[in-house]
Amino acid sequence: MQFDRKDYSNDTLLHLYHHLLKPRMIEEKMLILLRQGKVSKWFSGIGQEAISVGSTLALQPDEYILPLHRNLGVFTGRDIPLGRLFAQWQGKATGFTKGRDRSFHFGTNEHHIVGMISHLGPQLAVAGGIALADVLDEKPRVTVTYSGDGGASEGDFHEALNVAAVWQLPVIFIVENNGYGLSTPSNEQFRFRYFVDKGPAYGMEAVQVDGNNVLEVYDTVKRLAEDLRQNPRPVLLEALTFRMRGHEEASGTKYVPQELFTEWAQKDPVENYEKWLLAEGILDEEARMRYRETIKREIEEGLKEADAAPVPTPDAARELADMYAPAGELSVDSGQLSASEEDSLTNNQPLTTDNDQLTTKPATEKRYIDAISDGLRQSMERFPELVLMGQDIAEYGGVFKITDGFVAQFGKGRVRNTPLCESAIVGAGLGLSIRGKKAMVEMQFADFVTCGFNQIINNLAKSHYRWGQNADVVVRMPTGAGSAAGPFHSQSNEAWFTHTPGLKVVFPSNPHDAKGLLCAALADPNPVLFFEHKLLYRSLSGPVPDAYYTTPIGQAALAREGHEMSIVTYGAGVHWALALADELNLDCDILDLRTLLPWDEQAVRRTVEKTGRLILLHEDTMIGGLGGEIGAWVAENCFNSLDAPIMRVASLDTAVPFAPTLEQDFLPRQRLRAAVEKMRSY
Incomplete structure (x- = not known):
C-alpha cells in the first residue's frame, strides 16, 4: 500500500x-x-x-x-x-x-x-x-x-x-x-x-x-x-x-x-x-x-x-408524547365572522366556531381547489423556509393547477419540479427539516404514495421518537373515487397512515376547512398527510376568509345537528350524509372528523351519548377502515349510551373499478340509505 x-x-x-x-x-x-x-x-x-x-x-x-x-x-x-x-x-x-x-x-x-x-x-x-x-x-x-x-x-x-x-x-x-x-x-x-x-x-x-x-x-x-x-x-x-x-x-x-x-x-x-x-x-x-x-x-x-447509566424507565405518557414534536402556538389572525358569514358557513360546511380561529376580514366564495391554493400561497408568504416539491408543480402548475402562478411569485428554488421519484422527494423533505426548513410534497395522485411509503412510515413518522428530529413535511394527497379513473387513480388509502404513530392525517370536506387545515398542517412541525378529495375540487364552493387562518388539527366539527342518530364521517361522506338527511328529513348529528389521526374522541363520545345510535361512514373499503377502529373505541367506552348496534357503511372490499356503473356500486352512498332506514327501525 x-x-x-x-x-x-x-x-x-x-x-x-x-x-x-x-x-x-x-x-x-x-x-x-x-x-x-x-x-x-x-x-x-x-x-x-x-x-x-x-x-x-x-x-x-x-x-x-x-x-x-x-x-x-x-x-x-x-x-x-x-x-x-x-x-x-x-x-x-x-x-x-x-x-x-x-x-x-x-x-x-x-x-x-x-x-x-x-x-x-x-x-x-x-x-x-x-x-x-x-x-x-x-x-x-x-x-x-x-x-x-x-x-x-x-x-x-x-x-x-x-x-x-x-x-x-x-x-x-x-x-x-x-x-x-x-x-x-x-x-x-x-x-x-x-x-x-x-x-x-x-x-x-x-x-x-x-x-x-x-x-x-x-x-x-x-x-x-x-x-x-x-x-x-x-x-x-x-x-x-x-x-x-x-x-x-x-x-x-x-x-x-x-x-x-x-x-x-x-x-x-x-x-x-x-x-x-x-x-x-x-x-x-x-x-x-x-x-x-x-x-x-x-x-x-x-x-x-455507560454501565452506571440508568436503564429506561417505562412511562407510557412520555412515550406517547415523544412521537410528536410540540406544535406550539400557531400565530394567526383571530376574531369572528359576521353573523351572515357564520350562518352561511354553519349551514353549508362543518364548522366549530368556538374553536376555529377566524379573521375579521371579508370571506370570499371559493371553490375547494381554490381554497387549497390560497392556503398554500399564504403559507409560502408566511414561511420563507417552506419549499414545495412535486411532479409538474412549477410552470405547469400541477395536474390540478393548484400551484399555477407560484413560480412567478416564489421562484423555482422554492417551487420545484421533481423527477418521478416519490421516495427520494419525501426523503429530501426530511433532509430539509434537519436544516430547519419546511417541505410540502405533492403526490400527483394519492395512489402513487406507495412509491414513497417507506420514507413516510419509517423515516418521517419515527424520526422525532427515535432521536428528537422533527419531520416538518406535509404530503398532499389528491384522493377519492367518483370520476371513473380506475384502480390506480381513485383509492382511498388514508387508513394506511392512521395506523402509524408519528403521523398526522387530515381530510377536509369543505373549502373553509381545506384552507384552514392546510395552513395548520404547514405550520405544524410534524409530518402531516393531507388528503384532498378530487371530486370536490371544482364541484364544491363556499365562503372562505381571505386572510390567513388555521383550523385546529385534531378537532371534529358538527355539519348538522339532530337527535335521532349520529353519522360520523369525513371527506365526501359528509356530503352524502347531508344530502340523505335532507331527502329523508333525518333529525341527526353529522360529525365531520376532519382529522383522522389524531381523531377527536371526545366529539365522538358527545354525539354518541346524545343520540345513542351510531353509523360510521367512509369511502374507504370496509375491512381495516377507520370506521372499525372508531366503532371498537365506542363499544369499549360508550357502550352504556348505545341504544342500537353500531353500523359501518363503506365501499366494497374490492379495487376501485373503472366503469361508472361499477364504480357507483362500489361506493357506499346507496348502502348508506339502507343503513339509515335500518337504524331508524331498530
Whole structure:
C-alpha cells in the first residue's frame, strides 16, 4: 500500500492515525463485551475504518454525514463522548435514542450526523434534502452519505443519485464496495464491475479510491469537498474495501472464501498506515504506545459511565408524547365572522366556531381547489423556509393547477419540479427539516404514495421518537373515487397512515376547512398527510376568509345537528350524509372528523351519548377502515349510551373499478340509505 503525504503536516498525519486507531480499539473491546452479553448486537467495520475516518476528518464540523452500520469512525471522528455512545449501544436512558433504538440508528444535530434506519437506502435521499437546504441558503457546504454495495441495489440509490444530479446538489455519495451484501457476493447483486461505471449515466463525476488507504480517502474527499463548496454538484465515490468479519457477528463468515481473508489481511488499513508512519519517522514506538494507552483509558472511562447509566424507565405518557414534536402556538389572525358569514358557513360546511380561529376580514366564495391554493400561497408568504416539491408543480402548475402562478411569485428554488421519484422527494423533505426548513410534497395522485411509503412510515413518522428530529413535511394527497379513473387513480388509502404513530392525517370536506387545515398542517412541525378529495375540487364552493387562518388539527366539527342518530364521517361522506338527511328529513348529528389521526374522541363520545345510535361512514373499503377502529373505541367506552348496534357503511372490499356503473356500486352512498332506514327501525 502506497501512501502519498503530499503537503500534509506531521500533525495532520498523526491526527489521522489517532482517529483510525480509535474505532479499531473500540471494536475490539465491543467484541469482547458482545460475548459477555453486555452488547446485544454488533456490525463490525474492522477492515473498513479508513473510509469513515478519512472522509469524516476531511469535512468541516457543520457539514452533515449520514453513516451506516460500519461507520463507527464517523461518530468517533466527530468526537462524540464515548460514555453516551456506549450507553446508546447498551440501550440506556442516556443514549441518543433513550433506549428506543440500537447501534447507529440515531442522529445528533450537535455533531451533524444523521444515523441510519435498517432500510439503508432512504438515507441517501435525506442527504440530498440537507444539501438542497444549503444550496437554497447559499451556504458553501457539502453533505456526505454512505451506501454499501448491496444496499446500492435498492431503488432509493437510483432515485437519490438521479435527483441530486438533476438538482446539482453538493453530495458525495460514498459506496463502500466490500464485495458482499450480507452473504451475497457482488456478482449476484449486479453485472457491472465497478460503481464508477454508474456515474456517467447519472451525469455525475465518479471517482474510485483504495478504501483501505486512509490518506488517499482523506485527500480525495478533502479535494472534492473544497471543489463542491464552490461548484455544487454530486459526486459518486467508490471505496474498494473488505470487511474482515461477518455482516454482523451472528452471521459468521463461512460463506466467504478463505483466500479473500488472506489477501485483504495484507491490506489492513490500521496496520499498514501505522507501519508507514513508523518507517517515515513520523511515529515512534513510545508515541504508538501512548496513543493506545490514551484511547484505552478513554474507552474504560466511557464504559464505566455507560454501565452506571440508568436503564429506561417505562412511562407510557412520555412515550406517547415523544412521537410528536410540540406544535406550539400557531400565530394567526383571530376574531369572528359576521353573523351572515357564520350562518352561511354553519349551514353549508362543518364548522366549530368556538374553536376555529377566524379573521375579521371579508370571506370570499371559493371553490375547494381554490381554497387549497390560497392556503398554500399564504403559507409560502408566511414561511420563507417552506419549499414545495412535486411532479409538474412549477410552470405547469400541477395536474390540478393548484400551484399555477407560484413560480412567478416564489421562484423555482422554492417551487420545484421533481423527477418521478416519490421516495427520494419525501426523503429530501426530511433532509430539509434537519436544516430547519419546511417541505410540502405533492403526490400527483394519492395512489402513487406507495412509491414513497417507506420514507413516510419509517423515516418521517419515527424520526422525532427515535432521536428528537422533527419531520416538518406535509404530503398532499389528491384522493377519492367518483370520476371513473380506475384502480390506480381513485383509492382511498388514508387508513394506511392512521395506523402509524408519528403521523398526522387530515381530510377536509369543505373549502373553509381545506384552507384552514392546510395552513395548520404547514405550520405544524410534524409530518402531516393531507388528503384532498378530487371530486370536490371544482364541484364544491363556499365562503372562505381571505386572510390567513388555521383550523385546529385534531378537532371534529358538527355539519348538522339532530337527535335521532349520529353519522360520523369525513371527506365526501359528509356530503352524502347531508344530502340523505335532507331527502329523508333525518333529525341527526353529522360529525365531520376532519382529522383522522389524531381523531377527536371526545366529539365522538358527545354525539354518541346524545343520540345513542351510531353509523360510521367512509369511502374507504370496509375491512381495516377507520370506521372499525372508531366503532371498537365506542363499544369499549360508550357502550352504556348505545341504544342500537353500531353500523359501518363503506365501499366494497374490492379495487376501485373503472366503469361508472361499477364504480357507483362500489361506493357506499346507496348502502348508506339502507343503513339509515335500518337504524331508524331498530
